[in-house]
Structure formats: structure tokens, C-alpha cells
Amino acid sequence: MSKTVLLVEDEPNIIEAISFLLERDGWTVRIHSQGDDAVDAVLRVAPDVLVLDVMLPGRSGFDILRDLRSNAATKGLPILMLTARGQTKDRELAESYGVSHFMTKPFSNDEMLGKVRDLYTASADKP
């Protein structure tokens, strides 16, 4: 069974590009484009890695991250956060909420793919 990535992102052309890349890399990609019910989507899909945008309709990625980290089922989920807001305070906020990695747009495809793989590997290696 292939590994699953849930991509929570609302920009259609970014969704298409990232999905294409991940699928060619062997991942099953599930898409969700709303912020307000993103936590439910994560619990429903139970992905191996979550790629989460910060600016989403309905709810910010920071709030979603915080909720996921306070839920026992998603406490250890590898989460790669994507944002166009690369300010230090945003990075610090994400880190304080327990993000696995924080990546600033625009990113390179190789960088994004490599980080998704790394997060999965690190997660799978955990006892």
C-alpha cells in the first residue's frame, strides 16, 4: 500500500503541481482546500504526512496545527507547513505549536519532495 500525503492548500495551480510531483514519486495524494474543517479531514484520511498551507479559507494553518498537536491521534503526525509569510515570528509561532518543518514559498520542487520523504522516514523510524 502506498504512503499517503494529505495536501491542505487552496491555490489550484499549486495543488496541481505538488500533486503531480508527489504522485510521480509514488505517493497517494489527497486534497483538501478548506481551513475550517481541515482537522476533520486529517482525522478522516489519517495521512502519513500532512502538507499544510498557512493562509486558508475559514481557518489559519496555525490554528489547525495547534489543534492537531493537542489531539492524541495526530500528535506525532509529520507536518510540513508551507507559507508565503516567511517572517521570523511566523516561523517561531509554527515551531512553538510543534510543526515538523516550515517551508517558505516559493520553494523548489526538489526541496519540497525531499522534505516530505525525510519527514516520512523520520516518522517511520520512530518506535
Next chain:
Amino acid sequence: MPKSALTGSRIREHRLMRGIKQADLARDIGISASYLNLIEHNRRRIGGKTLLALSEALKIDPSTLSQGAERAVVTELQDAAASDADVPVELDQIDDLVARFPGWAAKVTAQHRRLRALEQTVGGLNDRLTHDPVLSERMHEVLSTVSAIRSTAAILVGTPDLGTEWQARFYSNIDTESRRLADSSAAMAAHLDNLSRKDTSTATPLEVVFSAFDGRGHHLRELEEGGDPEAFAAQMSEIDSTAARTLAAAYFRTYSADAKAMPLEIFEPAAHEMKFDPAALAARFGVPLEAVFRRLASLPRGATVPDIGLVSCDAAGALLVRKSPSGLALPWFGAGCPLWPLYAALSAPGVPIRRIIEGEDGARFTAMALAHPSGPLRFDRPPVYHSIMLLIAQDDATGEAAIPVGSSCRICARSDCDARREPTVLTHG
């Protein structure tokens, strides 16, 4: 050389220029020749009636003799020195610089003010870049679009076996995103252009208003004659931003209201009659004490009007009004001396307090302060207080105990001060 050396030297210079003997001048103004000799050699402080009498006898304006203008420049030069402690300057020779090269001294202070204003502008722009929601939204849109284009282009270039259907989709996506990028970039540029048009001033609105008042000696003839405050603010060329104009109009409305309640032709004689006693004047005109403070500070300076200063602040201590009297330079930036009765009044709102204070140069003032509500009192929220302090120059000879005060800690050389919040820079030179 002591800091106040200039006044006595200037008196001596003007006396000698007129060929008047020291003993004759002393007799004319009713002091002993030995006392005048001490004044001329800067060994006695001078102010109030003695200064006025000397200026009348020498037939020159009191301000020409007084040290006020120079002290303000000296204070600003000290502040300039403090702002860049890495570049040592001869702090003990500032007086010499002001006396011998007044043009250069004025130039340095003007540049210092401009530098501070530019720093504040940069700070404001930084705040704007950080907190402007429109700019943040535009920037997010640009970066998201660039991100989509970059990823898509990299797929097209880096995937040799990409099918024609995918190629067509990705080309179409790049086309869509590039149009979006053009639109969002143009919108961001328009937003930035709009911001720069809105505010091109390098001084803060409050500094612009301070300068406008200082430039007119705090007496606004146009408003005394019934001019419209808004129209007056609008026609002042030095007020070059909407924010400063709005702020100035608010100050001018207060000025106009005071002038209407206490017309100059009635108020000035009454002030003399009541020996510039604010409480008596408030009772005579039926106005609040703080209004009398403001009105006294707006009197045109003349031989019979004492040197009057005024300063006010909000509950956070930020200065809202500053009119420096000779001998006590009020800071342009930051907070004042914590020992000013201005701040003590905030701890007992509504209670007028009167103290004798003495500046670093020995100039003495009767300081009267009052904290008063800055707006209408309401039941649903706590009152907001402002404090206001009137400073009236006092004769040296009263002998009354005075509270030693300064301008602000950084440029105050007083040692052993319980109120000091930061070290002085004046000992570093």
C-alpha cells in the same frame, strides 16, 4: 566654562558697546556694582526682573540677553552627542561651539532632528510593512503565484517524458498564473505608491505641530483675531501631511476656545493685575485652571510679561505640548525629568500643585501643575487624564527652597538623583 557663561558675558559685551560704565548701569537698575560685576562674570544667575531691567537699560530685547535660545541649542547638541556615543565629542565645549559658531551649531541640531525624524519614518515604514493587512495580502498573492509558476515551470523543464496533455495543462497554468502575477504586482505597486503619496513628511505630526507653535512664539495672531482653526491649519505651509494638519487643527480649536473665553485685550491686563496668578484668573474668567495655564503661555512676550513655559503630557508621560522657558530646555524626544511636578500631578488628579523648581543652570521657576480629565467623564469607562504644568521664571533672590530638576536623564549631569532612569552621557566626554 560653566554652562551659563554666555548671559553675563553678553551683558558685559552690550554694556561696553554702548560705553556705559558698570557702576552707572548698576545704579540705573537698582543693584550694586559689585553684584552686576558678578553677573557679568557669570558668577551669579540672572533672570526675571533683573534681566528685564538690564534689557531695558541696554535698549535690547530680553531674549537677546537671555540664554534661552542657546540653552535649547545646547540641549539638542547634547542629545545629538548622546544619540551616537561611539563618536566621542567634546561635551564640555558645547557652549563654546554655540557661542563661537552658532551657524554650525544650528546646522548640527537641524541635522540631528532630521536624523531622528528619518529614524521614526523608517520605524513607521517597518511597522507598515509588518502590519499593513493590504500589503500583506498583496505580498501573499505575489509569492503564491510565483510559487505556482516556479513549481510548474520546473516540472515542464525537468520531466522529459511528460505527456502532451499534462504539458498543455501546465502551460495553461503558467499562463494563468503569470497574468495573475502581473495583476497582483501592479496592485502592490499601486498600494505602495498610494502609501508614499499619503505621507512624505519626515517629522512626526506632533513634531510638526511643536515646530509650528515654536515658530510663532506660541502666540497665534490669526486665531486671536477670530480666524477659523481648520482654515488656519490648512493654510500653514509647514504642515505638510494630513495627520499633522488634523492634529494641528485640534490644537488650534483649543487655542481658539481659550482665546474666546479669555480675550487678549481683557486677559492680559487682568493677568498683570492678578500678578499672573492662574487660580485667581480662573475664578475671574470662570474657566478651568488648565485653560488659564494655556492662555498665560500664549501671551505675547514683552518687557512686562514674564518668561512663561508650558508642558503637558498624557497619562503615559508622552509630551503633548512643549514651550521651553529660558533656562529649562524641554526635550523634543522621549520623556522629561521624572521630578517635574507635571508627573507628580498625575498621582493626584484634580489637585493643583505648586512647587519651586531649579534647572541645572540655576534658573528657577514657579511650577504649577494639574492633572485633569482630557475628555468628558463617563460612567462606563475610566477617565483619561492629561497633566499640564505652567512654568513662570522666578527671581533669583527669593531664597525659597527649590527642587532640583533637569531636562531629561540622558543629558542631565545631576549626580545622586533618585529619579535617574539611565546614565547621563555628559560625563563621558
